[in-house]
Amino acid sequence: MGQHWQEVFLACGVxxxxxxxxxxxxxxxxxxxxAAGWFAVVFGMGIPLALASAVTCHWWFIADDxxxxxxxxxxxxxxxxHLGNTAITIGVKLDSLTVAMYFMVTFVAFWIFFFSIGYxxxxxxxxxGKCKYWRFFAYLSLFGFSMLGLVASSSLLFLFxxxxxxxxxxxxxxxxxxxxxxxxxxxxKAFITNRVGDFGFLxxxxxxxxxxxxxxxxxxxxxxxxxxxxHTGIFASHFTLFGWSLxxxxxxxxxxxxxxxxxxxxxxxxxxxxxxGPTPVSALIHAATMVAxxxxxxxxxxxxxxxxxxxxxxxxxxxxxxxxxxxxxxxxDIKKCLAYSTLSQLGYMIFGMGCGAWIAAxxxxxxxxxxxxxxxxxxxxxxxxxxxxQDMRKMGGLAKxxxxxxxxxxxxxxxISGAGIPxxxxxxxxxxxxxxxxxxFSKDEILAVGYARSYQWDDVSKFESHHGEEGGEAHDEARRxxxxxxxxxxxxxxxMNERAEGQAADAGGHGAGIASIFAKTPPLPKWMFLLAxxxxxxxxFYMMRMWWITFMGKPRDEHVHHHAHETWKMYVPLVVLSxxxxxxSYYFFRPMIAMASRDATAAPAVMAINGELxxxxxxxxxxxxxxxxxxxxxxxxxxxxxxxRGGLDLADGIRRLPLMxxxxxxxxxxxxxxxxYHFVWIKGCLLLAWCVKMIDTYVVDMVSNIMAKVVMxxxxxxxxxxxxxxxxxxxxxxxxxSMDMSDxxxxxxxxxxxNYVMFAAGxxxxxxxxxxxxxxxxxxxxxxxxxx
Amino acid sequence: MTIGxxxxxxxxxxxxxxxxxxxxxKRNAIGILIGVELVLNSAGVNLVAxxxxxxxxxxxxxxxxxxxxxxxxxxxxIAVGICINLYKNMAxxxxxxxxxxxx
Numbered sequence: 028m029g030q031h032w033q034e035v036f037l038a039c040g041v042x043x044x045x046x047x048x049x050x051x052x053x054x055x056x057x058x059x060x061x062a063a064g065w066f067a068v069v070f071g072m073g074i075p076l077a078l079a080s081a082v083t084c085h086w087w088f089i090a091d092d093x094x095x096x097x098x099x100x101x102x103x104x105x106x107x108x109h110l111g112n113t114a115i116t117i118g119v120k121l122d123s124l125t126v127a128m129y130f131m132v133t134f135v136a137f138w139i140f141f142f143s144i145g146y147x148x149x150x151x152x153x154x155x156g157k158c159k160y161w162r163f164f165a166y167l168s169l170f171g172f173s174m175l176g177l178v179a180s181s182s183l184l185f186l187f188x189x190x191x192x193x194x195x196x197x198x199x200x201x202x203x204x205x206x207x208x209x210x211x212x213x214x215x216k217a218f219i220t221n222r223v224g225d226f227g228f229l230x231x232x233x234x235x236x237x238x239x240x241x242x243x244x245x246x247x248x249x250x251x252x253x254x255x256x257x258h259t260g261i262f263a264s265h266f267t268l269f270g271w272s273l274x275x276x277x278x279x280x281x282x283x284x285x286x287x288x289x290x291x292x293x294x295x296x297x298x299x300x301x302x303x304g305p306t307p308v309s310a311l312i313h314a315a316t317m318v319a320x321x322x323x324x325x326x327x328x329x330x331x332x333x334x335x336x337x338x339x340x341x342x343x344x345x346x347x348x349x350x351x352x353x354x355x356x357x358x359x360d361i362k363k364c365l366a367y368s369t370l371s372q373l374g375y376m377i378f379g380m381g382c383g384a385w386i387a388a389x390x391x392x393x394x395x396x397x398x399x400x401x402x403x404x405x406x407x408x409x410x411x412x413x414x415x416x417q418d419m420r421k422m423g424g425l426a427k428x429x430x431x432x433x434x435x436x437x438x439x440x441x442x443i444s445g446a447g448i449p450x451x452x453x454x455x456x457x458x459x460x461x462x463x464x465x466x467x468f469s470k471d472e473i474l475a476v477g478y479a480r481s482y483q484w485d486d487v488s489k490f491e492s493h494h495g496e497e498g499g500e501a502h503d504e505a506r507r508x509x510x511x512x513x514x515x516x517x518x519x520x521x522x523m524n525e526r527a528e529g530q531a532a533d534a535g536g537h538g539a540g541i542a543s544i545f546a547k548t549p550p551l552p553k554w555m556f557l558l559a560x561x562x563x564x565x566x567x568f569y570m571m572r573m574w575w576i577t578f579m580g581k582p583r584d585e586h587v588h589h590h591a592h593e594t595w596k597m598y599v600p601l602v603v604l605s606x607x608x609x610x611x612s613y614y615f616f617r618p619m620i621a622m623a624s625r626d627a628t629a630a631p632a633v634m635a636i637n638g639e640l641x642x643x644x645x646x647x648x649x650x651x652x653x654x655x656x657x658x659x660x661x662x663x664x665x666x667x668x669x670x671x672r673g674g675l676d677l678a679d680g681i682r683r684l685p686l687m688x689x690x691x692x693x694x695x696x697x698x699x700x701x702x703x704y705h706f707v708w709i710k711g712c713l714l715l716a717w718c719v720k721m722i723d724t725y726v727v728d729m730v731s732n733i734m735a736k737v738v739m740x741x742x743x744x745x746x747x748x749x750x751x752x753x754x755x756x757x758x759x760x761x762x763x764x765s766m767d768m769s770d771x772x773x774x775x776x777x778x779x780x781x782n783y784v785m786f787a788a789g790x791x792x793x794x795x796x797x798x799x800x801x802x803x804x805x806x807x808x809x810x811x812x813x814x815x
Numbered sequence: 816m817t818i819g820x821x822x823x824x825x826x827x828x829x830x831x832x833x834x835x836x837x838x839x840x841k842r843n844a845i846g847i848l849i850g851v852e853l854v855l856n857s858a859g860v861n862l863v864a865x866x867x868x869x870x871x872x873x874x875x876x877x878x879x880x881x882x883x884x885x886x887x888x889x890x891x892x893i894a895v896g897i898c899i900n901l902y903k904n905m906a907x908x909x910x911x912x913x914x915x916x917x918x
Contacts, residue, residue: 778916778917779911779917781841788835
């Protein structure tokens, strides 16, 4: 066993942007203006794209299912560290999802890097006299490293590390123009809001580590499945919070991370402000790739989700997709309008995940990445061409000045609106060419699954329970139900699955478990599905509004219009991405994800469902949904054109209508959520700080002042009494005694020789007298001497 | 009347007392020096007398006395030197004036 070249390629593709980052950090200033950018294009994304292309081509054209499965199963894991008895492993997760995501990220990012060179040409690139051109590309390279690492990680821990790195890059790039005030606030807002979500992610990670005993994606899923089947571990816990079991809390915690990164409802506030960054950054990070990381995370931990957790996911997705879609209607800043449409589309993906539409949500992620990156690049082109004007109301009539941008944008509008001709296909069978682009497949597929989950779920679950109890191949059947009911037809999977029957057979033993899942998974509330359908009408409306008032009609600002132009460096990526949007996604990415879904969605607790709406046979069974969702774009377009055909006057008129006025204020203020957060969190923080300051001033300081007083009193007692009269008294007493003694002893020292002689003689005389006349006299030497 | 030890001792005592008295009464430094010489010589007389009467046949006393004489000479030389210096400094040899080292 050793690494396969695919793993090595993907790992090198992760490392190449990092090397590019360090090279630019150290040598960027020397490379100079265009060279640093081209260096990043080649080393930061060109090499990863080449490596990813090689792996993807092999994966798609050469490898068969058996080879792919063996590559996935035999991927090498290195042990990074030991935590207690648990090894933390690191490795490349080599499966269809990673390959598809990796290719998408490198492809989109490459063209955005390319676009950036043209974009940065005309931008001020000096801060305090220091060139920051190279820094832009260094950050972009670091982002490439983080995002590719995130996609390729096999372990939740490393996924989390790269996740945070991506957040850091987002922070750095939003605040790229840090000499202005707004980007500074925006970058802080993004970072702090993401931390809130990451807090939940960390809790989820800890629960995974504690109960499932590993952070490896596959290992955790296997442990979860085992614990689910045997009712041990996390399922044995009786802990509940808000009626959620511990397993649900784990899933919701992991989803909190996705909420932050993918900017879902309570934490969505940072994304519109993230538009403070340069436009290529908005395209790359805040529309196409990074914000999709949240959806990717949910896809990866799908196997650790419980029905309750997924219901929460669906609820958050529904709120986001509807509320943010409506806000997009009233935006006038071209980038903010796109930002809100991104929020809404991310809501669709999250909603899809919550429904169990694993394939559809990821498919939508990839189609969205293509067309949203392109739309943002178009907006960058427009902003650049119009001399940094972002207000759409001042544009208009740009189609003649910027034809390529205009029509690329139009392709994006069609894609996000889900344009196509439902129910019609050229050719037949497996190779039928369906007429539609982008969201026509991906968004409608999410809606199809939502329809199945909300309207037909009772039928489906009865049907599945019945089949499940028969055992045997029930698992495979459950995932690929056959014709009997219309619901079953909804769930027909793609042809790729049929070839995999052999592989799925080993999962057959879980049949009974699957049946119980269907019994446990509640139907989706109908209002969620209806809101998703409603937003499918809103999306084409605001997109067409945007396109129309930017490119069509009469020029509204002579200065802006006069200036408008486009350059090849900027529109080449637009053309490439629009071609990608038109052709690549359905025929390439969807089958890739469908391949991935086989092992990645073998969820023990929930069911991934597959509902490809636009396959003719299935479409035939769903006239209502087909017409409801399939033609939504026409209605949206028609309303938008009707309103904005004659400029902005009609829209202004509508805005002044009684009920519309209030609605407009509500939407324009974004439901006052920003103001609420400002009031609750920022004002709350300041209030808390004020309270703490008061406590500090009047309580803590008072206590310390009292303490100081007490100490001073104690000091005065010891100083004045003990020290002054005690210690000093002893010292002074000794000194005084010495002085007195010395006075006494000094007095004989007269300095007169005669006195000394007399004194000496006197003493000698006294000694002599004592010796001579001492009382016992016996041993008197004088007496002896004088005696005889 | 034979001349015995006691007579020598009396002479020595008279000498000693004279020297002591001289030391105590004279203000002249040279006078004091003379007193000192008297005291030393009284000790010499004593030593010679004790040697003669208490330890006959030995010359300890005599030799010690010779040392005392040499010592006295050396002492006189130093003392005269002090006197000269005293005179140089104070233009007098009155020891009562030279009381700068009093306590």
